[in-house]
Amino acid sequence: MIPLFEHSFYFMRHGRTDANARDIVCGQLDLPLDEEGRAQATRSAARLMDYPIAAIWCSPLKRARATAEAAAAVLNLEIREVPDLMERDWGKLDGTDRADLDRDATPPGGESPEDFRTRTLRGLGQVEGPHPVLIVAHAGTSRVIQGELTGGDFDRPLNTEVRHWIKDEDRWTCRTLIPGS
Template identity: 45%
Template structure:
């Protein structure tokens, strides 16, 4: 099973900011969420994480004394100049274009298509191992939603129709001929 875990809460998440590559640490609640995840999730064969600190902090709690693999492909979307902005402060034309054109990238940022491409490659690289044993990936909203779009076989813009909470878990079964989404945005 490919078990996708969103990192615990950060102050920026709690304030509803777009959090791309700006690296915010976990809050006290985020650390408690990571401990709860560690207690509830099965002991995986592998643990993979985004390179950002909030994901690495969460992965370290899940791993205990086991090794954690860092994979750059699981990093959050680069929001460019929109990083740290409240979504309601983004002008309507930018939102409309971003929601309808997967190749659109905010100034200095990354497109949904680029995120989808790197995440699909990461999912394919983990699929065989996840078919034989649990593989936990600690990541962020955009990459996890891109992995869900991969599992469902839908386009990149479908991610705008999904909500993923802090410390939420998604499970993708990769043992079937096609990936099967077993759960989305659930507690561990």
């Protein structure tokens, strides 16, 4: 069992990058936030003051780290990086049209869906309290979390969208607290 999944937690997708704006695969390309992404991170971070976040964990990719830094500045918290929370490695598909992805296939030079899931769960297993925590990562990370906790069709978060995963006995629910853009 993953200790994180014993507690309610927050999840925030990183701010926009040039790849997001162009709707192309970014994967593990280490792109920074674009101008709009920096503004998104600042706006969403300011709204985090309304929530009792006690720790911040993030992917080390620049786009997630910069988004986490905006939150950390507002919440006066340190950031802990977890390399296993990086986005899926899409190999040779990085830089291609996102609409052409087959998420059930292993891309040339990239991770299989099961390898990505296993790595992401290993990363989530490293997240510790104090609780509740904020995880700043990627749409792929959110896909794994949703698959593990509720299943069903994936609801892809927008850039800087903040979701609250709430554990009530043995049932999980998720609600959007801060809409992304």
